[in-house]
Amino acid sequence: MDAPVISIEGLTKRYGQVEAVRELDLEVRRGEVFGLLGPNGAGKTTTILTLLGLSEPTSGTVRVLGLDPAREAAKVKRQVGYVPDAVGFYPNLTARQNLRYTARLNGIADAEDRIAELLEQVGLAHAADRRAGAYSRGMLQRLGIADALVKSPSVMILDEPTIAIDPDGVRQVLALIRELRDQHQMTVLLSSHLLYQVQEVCDRVGIFVRGRLVAVGSVEELARRLADGRTVLEVGVAGDADAAARRLAELDGVKDVDREGDLLLAVCEDEARGRIAGALTGAGHTLLHLRQRSSHLDEIYHRYFHEQN
């Protein structure tokens, strides 16, 4: 097994009385997309800053690619691309000039082709020679991603990468992240509180609440752990819902059926999921809606969040 790309052990960061991060242990493996999820003020940004040596841990150890970011900063930064949450650029320089400066700081002599290609990739080719001062927030965020990629990093760290970007843009950014992982074998750590958005790209997620990591695993794993081998299915049918509810309750493996407005909530064992649609259509019902509730990240997140309170 490969050594982890990012490993954090017992990380604590205190600001006066406030403990922004408490006793955090975390590993990110090579080639995975890891999502650090949590509400505002959970300590996501603080954790990321220590990974880049921009903030010193109060205690605990942090290793990126086996290096200590506080002491071997330059080596770490050569291989890590970072997009801060509110990324800014020199307003008097064009997007292209800004990226050129980054390339020079990374000791890359001729980066023209790469810069053009990256601007194309993040959908900014049309605005490449406009001053960054005239960019909108979402455009700046896209430019931030291009900027972090200039150095061809092996690890990308993105703080709230989708926060100001429009829905189409979010799809592009997520596709880009997937491409970085699949075609360039990059390791990606991203933070977000927009769960719906990032759920599909994350191989694993860590749920972060008030400085503590309360759960780590793939979305399915977390769902299974919470559901304790059971699943809640949302079922919607056209017409007689009561009849459908009775039909469901008769099924093997279905423990309970509740109503929630127009929806039926069927609590069932995992292996019973496959029989539900067939049973309903077989009994003449028209199936309008079928969704597994507990595997949805938002719910996982909320349930962990509430458990903490």
Added chain:
Amino acid sequence: MVARKEIADHLHSARFFVVAALLTVTGVAAVYAAGGRIRDVASQATDDPSLFLKLFTVAIENTPFAFVNFVALIGPLLGIAFGFDAVSSERAQRTLPRLLAQPIHRDDVVNGKFAAGLAVIGMLLTALMLLVAAVGVVRLGIVPRAEDVGRMLVYLVVSIVYIGVWLAFALMLSILLQRAATAALTAIGTWLVLSLLAALIVQMVAGMFAEPGGVENAGLQQALGRASPAIVYEEVTAALLTPELRTLGVIMPEQAFRAVPGQLPLGQSLLLVWPQLAGLVALAAVVFAVAYIAFLRQEVRV
């Protein structure tokens, strides 16, 4: 790398043009006005060997301002202008975390900004000196001797060091204070106290401890004055550009009476100001070191 970009930034900034225009206009005006009076001086003492240097030290009619005073006054402002927002502007533009995520050392950022500021200031000051010298040569028809050129060069270097103190100070404020406006005000306030009000304050304090007019008082004033880089700088420039000046200590009338008028060679003048010069360099280094350490230890959230 950082310095190169910073210099380019400075050269393209509105600030640079304003400062350059201000310097040119006032500098040339000062020398032009002084030129008229030098003619009078020249007609009296045609054998004064350091006539050329008078270009810089003779005051404009009816004012206490000579070119050197003018540089002493504007110089610190120059340093402040190119330093007060050096780091805080990166914060305001939110470019600092991104910059520090690149594989450069944090020192490179402070060093680069300081070097860039100093380079631009050096360029401006050199250009100004050349311009003034040219005006002098053309208008007065005096050609400087090698010795004069040497003194001017040393004066130029000393001035750049002195402005460097202020640049380092402004840079330090731009690191310690979040807002550029606060840093600018603090720097200008300090400048007011140390250069314009210093003489006044020194006089007052010395007056409290020693009889005004006495040797003791004069000695005390001088000792206190050396706490202000502005006063130290004035001493140094006076010694450099006035070869007749033989000591920086307190001179009593009876001593002056016996003195044989004459000029010190450049080497002797340098010897005279050596401690002050070293003091200025040390001060610049200390202030810069404080800025440097503060920046290295700072957390960079924005």
